[in-house]
Amino acid sequence: MPKLGMEPIRRRQLIDATIAAIEENGFSEATVSRISARAGVSTGVVHHYFRNKDDLLEATLRDLANTLRREVVERLNRARGPRERVEAIIDGNLAPGLFTRAGVTAWLAFWGEAPNSPRLARIQDIIIRRLHGNLIHALRPIVAPERLALTADGIGTLLDGLWLRAALTRGGVTLDDARRLTHDYLELCLAAERGKANADREIA
Amino acid sequence: MPKLGMEPIRRRQLIDATIAAIEENGFSEATVSRISARAGVSTGVVHHYFRNKDDLLEATLRDLANTLRREVVERLNRARGPRERVEAIIDGNLAPGLFTRAGVTAWLAFWGEAPNSPRLARIQDIIIRRLHGNLIHALRPIVAPERLALTADGIGTLLDGLWLRAALTRGGVTLDDARRLTHDYLELCLAAERGKANADREIA
Amino acid sequence: MPKLGMEPIRRRQLIDATIAAIEENGFSEATVSRISARAGVSTGVVHHYFRNKDDLLEATLRDLANTLRREVVERLNRARGPRERVEAIIDGNLAPGLFTRAGVTAWLAFWGEAPNSPRLARIQDIIIRRLHGNLIHALRPIVAPERLALTADGIGTLLDGLWLRAALTRGGVTLDDARRLTHDYLELCLAAERGKANADREIA
Amino acid sequence: MPKLGMEPIRRRQLIDATIAAIEENGFSEATVSRISARAGVSTGVVHHYFRNKDDLLEATLRDLANTLRREVVERLNRARGPRERVEAIIDGNLAPGLFTRAGVTAWLAFWGEAPNSPRLARIQDIIIRRLHGNLIHALRPIVAPERLALTADGIGTLLDGLWLRAALTRGGVTLDDARRLTHDYLELCLAAERGKANADREIA
DNA sequence: GATGAATGAGGGTTCATTCAT
DNA sequence: TATGAATGAACCCTCATTCAT
Numbered sequence: 001m002p003k004l005g006m007e008p009i010r011r012r013q014l015i016d017a018t019i020a021a022i023e024e025n026g027f028s029e030a031t032v033s034r035i036s037a038r039a040g041v042s043t044g045v046v047h048h049y050f051r052n053k054d055d056l057l058e059a060t061l062r063d064l065a066n067t068l069r070r071e072v073v074e075r076l077n078r079a080r081g082p083r084e085r086v087e088a089i090i091d092g093n094l095a096p097g098l099f100t101r102a103g104v105t106a107w108l109a110f111w112g113e114a115p116n117s118p119r120l121a122r123i124q125d126i127i128i129r130r131l132h133g134n135l136i137h138a139l140r141p142i143v144a145p146e147r148l149a150l151t152a153d154g155i156g157t158l159l160d161g162l163w164l165r166a167a168l169t170r171g172g173v174t175l176d177d178a179r180r181l182t183h184d185y186l187e188l189c190l191a192a193e194r195g196k197a198n199a200d201r202e203i204a
Numbered sequence: 205m206p207k208l209g210m211e212p213i214r215r216r217q218l219i220d221a222t223i224a225a226i227e228e229n230g231f232s233e234a235t236v237s238r239i240s241a242r243a244g245v246s247t248g249v250v251h252h253y254f255r256n257k258d259d260l261l262e263a264t265l266r267d268l269a270n271t272l273r274r275e276v277v278e279r280l281n282r283a284r285g286p287r288e289r290v291e292a293i294i295d296g297n298l299a300p301g302l303f304t305r306a307g308v309t310a311w312l313a314f315w316g317e318a319p320n321s322p323r324l325a326r327i328q329d330i331i332i333r334r335l336h337g338n339l340i341h342a343l344r345p346i347v348a349p350e351r352l353a354l355t356a357d358g359i360g361t362l363l364d365g366l367w368l369r370a371a372l373t374r375g376g377v378t379l380d381d382a383r384r385l386t387h388d389y390l391e392l393c394l395a396a397e398r399g400k401a402n403a404d405r406e407i408a
Numbered sequence: 409m410p411k412l413g414m415e416p417i418r419r420r421q422l423i424d425a426t427i428a429a430i431e432e433n434g435f436s437e438a439t440v441s442r443i444s445a446r447a448g449v450s451t452g453v454v455h456h457y458f459r460n461k462d463d464l465l466e467a468t469l470r471d472l473a474n475t476l477r478r479e480v481v482e483r484l485n486r487a488r489g490p491r492e493r494v495e496a497i498i499d500g501n502l503a504p505g506l507f508t509r510a511g512v513t514a515w516l517a518f519w520g521e522a523p524n525s526p527r528l529a530r531i532q533d534i535i536i537r538r539l540h541g542n543l544i545h546a547l548r549p550i551v552a553p554e555r556l557a558l559t560a561d562g563i564g565t566l567l568d569g570l571w572l573r574a575a576l577t578r579g580g581v582t583l584d585d586a587r588r589l590t591h592d593y594l595e596l597c598l599a600a601e602r603g604k605a606n607a608d609r610e611i612a
Numbered sequence: 613m614p615k616l617g618m619e620p621i622r623r624r625q626l627i628d629a630t631i632a633a634i635e636e637n638g639f640s641e642a643t644v645s646r647i648s649a650r651a652g653v654s655t656g657v658v659h660h661y662f663r664n665k666d667d668l669l670e671a672t673l674r675d676l677a678n679t680l681r682r683e684v685v686e687r688l689n690r691a692r693g694p695r696e697r698v699e700a701i702i703d704g705n706l707a708p709g710l711f712t713r714a715g716v717t718a719w720l721a722f723w724g725e726a727p728n729s730p731r732l733a734r735i736q737d738i739i740i741r742r743l744h745g746n747l748i749h750a751l752r753p754i755v756a757p758e759r760l761a762l763t764a765d766g767i768g769t770l771l772d773g774l775w776l777r778a779a780l781t782r783g784g785v786t787l788d789d790a791r792r793l794t795h796d797y798l799e800l801c802l803a804a805e806r807g808k809a810n811a812d813r814e815i816a
Numbered sequence: 817g818a819t820g821a822a823t824g825a826g827g828g829t830t831c832a833t834t835c836a837t
Numbered sequence: 838t839a840t841g842a843a844t845g846a847a848c849c850c851t852c853a854t855t856c857a858t
Contacts, residue, residue, distance in 0.1 A: 006838070026320030028232055032832060042840050043832085053832065105319045112316015115309045115371055116230030124372050153385055154362070161365030167319055168328050181358055188392040195399065208858085210821060236849060246823050251850060253821095412837085414842060434728030436640055440828060450844050455829060457842095513727045520724015523717045523779055524638030532780050561793055566766070569773030575727055576736050589765055596800040603807065618817070644853060654819050655853085665853065 010049050011059065013039040018060040023102045027109040058119050061110050065127050071095040072134065083190075085138035086155070090182045093131070093159045099175060104167040131156050143193060151189050158182050214253050215263065217243040222264040227306045231313035262323050265314050268307075269331050275299035276338065287394075289342035290359070294386045297335070297363045298379060305376045312371040335360050348397060355393050362386050418457050419467065421447045426468040431510045435517040466527050469518050472511075473535050479503035480542065491598075493546035494563070498590045501539070501567045502583055509580045516575040539564050551601060559597050566590050622661050623671065625651040630672040635714045639721040670731050673722050677739050683707040684746065695802075697750035698767070702794045705743070705771045706787060716779040743768050755805060763801050770794050 017039035021030040032053055036043045050056040072092030079088040097103070114120040135152035143151050158181060166173040221243035225234040236257055240247045254260040276296030283292040301307070318324040339356035347355050362385065370377040425447035429438040440461055444451045458464040480500030487496040505511070522528040543560035551559050566589065574581040629651035633642040644665055648655045662668040684704030691700040709715070726732040747764035755763050770793065778785040 027316060044840055109316050111372060112231060112313050125374055128373055150385065150388060154389060157362055157365035157369060157385060160368045161361035164364045164368050165361060168315060169332055170329055181361060184354060185358060188396055192392055192395060248823060435724060452844060461828065516727065517724050519780060520639060520721050533782055536781055558796060562797060565773035565777060565793060566769055568776045569769035572772045572776050573769060576723060577740055578737050589769060592762060593766060596804055599804060600800055656819055
């Protein structure tokens with residue numbers, strides 16, 4: 001009789017094994033046989049639960065994206081006031097479980113493949129759009145409309161740049177440095193708002 | 205005597221073909237046979253002028269890095285005053301010949317491979333360090349010492365984030381948007397400097 | 409469950425195919441694709457059961473060495489008395505299944521490669537040492553100590569020379585000729601022993 | 613104007629380079645480019661003076677064979693009496709310039725290729741026949757007719773076996789050991805002759 | 817005479833995928 | 838449900854050989 005309910009278990013194992021394999025040896029070395037060996041199953045199992053390797057890779061990237069989303073949503077739910085909402089988004093993207101040398105390496109590998117894989121590119125697009133939407137929503141109450149998009153892009157771009165550098169630079173980027181940089185940027189933007197508001201008041 | 209002086213010509217052709225192949229099909233599809241076909245030569249030629257594929261890839265990344273450096277140096281030579289020097293670095297990194305969907309895709313592909321390739325990683329490291337050094341040098345006269353490193357990191361990280369987004373997002377990032385974002389960041393930083401200077405003066 | 413227990417079968421097939429390929433076309437023409445075709449399998453199978461071609465070649469030489477050892481051991485087990493033991497070793501090395509044009513050609517091919525392959529050289533070394541050890545042991549009761557090593561070397565060298573000539577000379581070397589030559593050498597040595605013994609007795 | 617008389621010089625250089633290349637890295641690694649590099653010329657030169665690589669290899673084996681022949685002939689010319697003639701042949705085959713680890717390695721490489729190269733096989737055949745002919749001629753005066761062929765085969769086979777072992781065994785075979793073995797064999801044969809002659813005389 | 821650039825077939829090897837068990 | 842044997846295309850690379858110069 002067949003073991004029931006194996007599907008979610010096996011998919012989970014294989015996705016975790018895929019992330020681990022990419023982290024350790026890079027995208028091109030993450031072969032089906034290495035992934036399945038790491039998951040403790042035979043190569044055939046991969047094609048039993050995923051149509052092909054591309055499907056497994058897509059599922060893996062989706063899984064990474066979901067983890068990121070959860071980190072952000074969780075912090076957003078605890079945030080009070082617009083300022084804390086922006087900080088929740090920033091801190092969610094720099095969550096200790098994700099923003100590690102290993103974690104960003106896997107992301108970077110997917111980024112490198114995305115431009116020539118429509119399926120991966122689509123997911124990346126969603127992630128970036130989601131970040132942008134969240135930031136716009138959180139910043140609207142505290143940033144002037146004409147600077148809204150620019151500020152959201154600024155924070156989003158900084159976060160992406162930090163991820164990239166975390167994967168590329170030899171020593172990585174410390175979580176503290178990353179936080180300081182983004183929060184300082186937010187501070188600069190809000191200070192400029194206040195300065196402008198003061199100037200407006202003086203004129204009035 | 206055979207055709208003389210073919211070496212620089214062929215190396216140039218092969219490097220260009222490598223960039224084109226990566227742009228079009230991604231890193232993993234940039235095979236020796238595709239690269240050589242694109243260069244209009246047989247596969248053997250690749251190994252006549254490069255020890256192996258890794259050497260060709262390294263030479264290609266070095267070439268990209270050199271182009272970037274030239275764009276920056278050229279603008280630095282024309283710059284007058286510290287503010288223009290910072291802008292020269294920013295604009296050099298966003299030079300029209302480099303900051304295109306295609307160009308940026310090749311870079312991203314190399315970034316994705318770097319964590320697993322010490323040789324590529326070394327070059328990336330040099331590029332990032334060079335950018336940081338240039339920025340520090342240009343910002344020193346106009347930014348307070350305690351904010352110097354932070355500001356340089358901010359601009360550098362923004363530039364890296366812009367490159368990443370240019371490759372990843374569907375529509376890319378327009379050159380104008382990129383310039384606006386970075387120059388605005390510089391403006392914010394300098395405005396904060398002035399604000400602090402004013403506050404200091406008022407106190408005195 | 410897949411077909412089980414294929415490993416010994418496939419390894420046997422591939423080793424046999426390797427011997428056949430070397431016999432027919434020589435060492436340099438014994439390519440993986442020719443070997444696998446001869447075994448009736450695809451090229452991938454070779455690397456499924458052997459890490460690489462060198463491993464297959466080493467296994468093949470080991471197999472040849474084992475066959476030789478079996479031929480000798482079998483005859484040694486049936487031998488009665490020292491004289492018959494020496495003859496068992498000689499005849500084992502000239503066993504009809506091994507001492508054929510074809511068999512000897514494969515050996516010679518391996519000999520030709522051994523000086524450049526430490527792995528093959530090691531096996532050759534063992535084979536030669538084993539022959540020497542066997543001969544020493546068998547000759548000890550019937551040859552004076554001071555002539556023991558020389559006689560063993562003589563028989564061993566003759567056997568090696570016969571193998572070489574069997575592979576090289578156009579008509580090969582007949583089994584009968586080979587036997588006559590080695591047995592005659594043994595006879596000469598033993599006659600010399602007897603002669604010396606007689607002389608000693610006369611003196612006494 | 614073309615340099616005249618280059619042909620013998622270049623052929624000599626290339627043959628020497630071929631022997632050196634085979635000695636150092638084995639038959640399969642003796643490529644045209646390595647041989648020409650060692651000779652200090654370009655790859656094209658090889659095909660200028662030899663129709664193809666096989667021709668160069670054949671010329672090289674012929675050259676080795678000629679060297680061997682010269683060593684033997686020279687000693688034969690100095691020999692006095694049949695016994696010395698036999699020893700001249702033995703010592704010529706063990707000449708210090710030939711019977712070295714390096715020298716026999718090149719020979720062995722050719723032996724390994726000969727069975728599947730009719731051209732090389734033909735030369736090997738000549739060498740063996742020549743040795744046999746020389747031995748028969750030298751032994752005729754001192755060995756009984758019915759043992760003549762056997763004795764010549766014995767010495768020839770011993771010499772071939774010694775060459776083989778010199779190339780194969782780790783420590784090689786010392787010149788002294790080789791001489792002792794062959795001369796002892798000759799001694800045994802001649803002693804047997806005398807013994808038989810004595811026996812015949814006693815009967816008479 | 818000599819060069820070395822160029823070719824392209826063929827080498828060993830890896831891989832995603834299929835399938836009988 | 839799971840295995841791992843098997844496939845064969847495609848990979849990078851090497852090589853003898855040719856040929857314009």
